[in-house]
Amino acid sequence: MSRIKEFNLPDLGEGLTEGEILTWLVKVGDTIELNQPIVEVETAKAAVEIPAKWAGQVQAIFHPEGSTVEVGTPIIAIDTDPGAGPAEQSTTGASTSDLPTPSAASLAAVEVAPTEGAVEPGLIGGPAPGGRTAVLVGYGPRTTAAKRRPRKGAAPAASAPAAAPVQHSPAPVVPAPVRSPSPAVNGNGRSSGPVLAKPPVRKLAKDLGVDLSALTGSGPSGSITREDVQRAAAPAAAEPLTVTSPVSSAASFGADREQRIPVKGVRRLTAENMSRSAFTAPHVTEFLTVDVTRAMKALDRLRGRREWRDVRVSPLLLVAKAVLLAVRRHPMVNSSWAGDEIVVKEYVNLGIAAATERGLIVPNIKDAGRLTLRELADAMTDLVQTAKAGRTSPADMSGGTLTITNVGVFGVDTGTPILPPGESAILAFGAVREQPWVHKGKVKPRLVTTLGLSFDHRIIDGELGSKFLRDVGDFLADPEATLLAWS
Known part of the structure; x- marks a missing residue:
């Protein structure tokens, strides 16, 4: 068995078929250990580190940083027994820029044996050392004739001479x-x-x-x-119209001051999901303005407790708790539309929308309804820190059932959020501001926020949506009294 093993980009789950190589964590010649992170790959959902499948020495890196690679494509070659001396099927550490580009004639001379399940191989850089013929990276030509069971009545085939050993090459960057x-001759005589x-x-x-x-x-x-x-x-371009005008064309004006940003990764996935959701689920949005002065005082008392001094406590924590408690009273809000049926979930995977450098992502806290307030606070802190570090995994962003988006952190009062696909409700939490408010018959400065609840009107009608939003507001108006009333 060959010591040189090619490691393919693994299946990253959730139906993802490709990833962009962000950073190589190893280089040619490095000795690596089993499960050591070797590359950071960005998918449409997250940036993930991929560990090594084998221990050994890096012999070749097949794709540079910034390239997009399909799942199943070889990305690195590893010598699993570097101490045994030079391998016959080895790859050098030479850069691809040092290698000549093979000619069409040399490519035509290569026969590639089809391999079941193999992805399209990359192209090596030129003639192999020792005068061997250049081959495509991958399995290459067979070194022995394939053995097949002879059919009845058929004469045994003559043994074919062994082909030259496969010579792998480093870091192919040109598609094969x-x-x-x-x-023989086309219509133009070519x-x-x-x-x-x-x-x-x-x-x-x-x-x-x-x-x-x-x-x-x-x-x-x-x-x-x-x-x-x-x-x-493309059809032949029509003769352009000549327009006599002293003013420059609007199409060309300022073109040298435009920036074009490729739509890929998280941004592309978000655009696709939001477009699909906006034109699939009939959205309705309701608003509620709440006096949260008592809730803010309750947070201050919570921060002052000794066992909570090392815990991140924010207004969003109380909003999350309010949503989870309101779901218990109105389970239909935590459901999804499945064509001929409505699926009501008995668990709440609570999504928290997070703005990151890679775009908007919505990781979720699995089974958040079973967590205590302290456990919920810790889970939210970990979720935010992981998202900002760009380490949120695809699994953490899948399976959400209900989402909160905190637009208040940007100084916005509220919004009309679009439902994440597969969910029936999303709550926008606006900024907490000191405003004049009628309290006990007098106008006083109070801390006030506005909630915006968007929901799927196929599942949630106006009555249910209003009751759910009212319950969230009641909890935020007076958390301690509401807990006693609902217990």
Whole structure:
């Protein structure tokens, strides 16, 4: 068994099919241990560290930082027994920039054996040492003929000579074109060679009705790219209209002062989820303004207790507790629409919207309804710190049943939040401000906040939504008295 093992980007769960390599935590030549973090990968949901599957020495890194890699693609090669001397199938630590690019002719000479479940391999940098033929990174040509059970009546096949050993290469960065036969001469009289194009490009060409054999590739080694296909499929540009005007065109004005930000990762996922939710669930939003002066005084007393001095205590903690208690009185709020049925959850995975450098994420506290107030405070503190550090896992952002978004931290009074997909209610908690308020028949300065509850009107009607919001408000108006009344 080969000592050189290629580690593929693992399945990151939750249906994620790719990830962007943020940071390599090791380099070629490093000795690593089993389960040692080797790379930080950003998915559409979170940034996660991936541990090593084997101990050994890093022989090659196949993708640079910033590249997007599909699940199942080799990302690193590890020599699992570096002390045994040079390996026959080894990779050097040379940089890909030092390696020549293989020609189309050398690619055409390589036969790649199809491997079940294998992802598209990368391209090595050039001729292998010792005069061996360059091959595609991956399993490479078979070193022995495949053994098959002979069919009845069939003559045994002659043994094929062994192929040259596989030579792996470091850090491939050029995608491997896939070759296929093309006509001897095309309609334009062009000579035919192998058509170099990746499978996605071939599919695009088929969908657009473009003949690949008639194109000249602009990619590495003359391979055909998506842009080549799209240019060929685009209709001829119409003659531009000549407009006599002393003013510059609006389309070109200020173009040199524009910034274009790729939509990917968390931002893309958020956009997709919010668009789907906004146009799927019929949203209704109700508002309630509450005098929370007593709640703020209760927080001050809580902070003064000896056992709470090392605990982060914020108004959001009381809002979370109010929501959890109100759910017990109105379980239908904690449910989801499943087409022919409504699924009412007996557990509350409480989502807390968090603004991070990577965008808005909504991790949730699993089974938050079973936690004591102290346990809830600790869980919320850990959730916020993990989110700000960019270490929230995909599992922590999945399975939410009810969400709170604290827009008050930005000085906003309230909002009309969009439901996270699969949830039936989300509460916006606004800023706590000192305002004039009628208290015991007199206008006095009081601490006041505004709550905004958005809910799915397929599940929650106006009466249920109003009662739930009223209960949350009652708790925040006087937590201690409300607890006694509800107990």
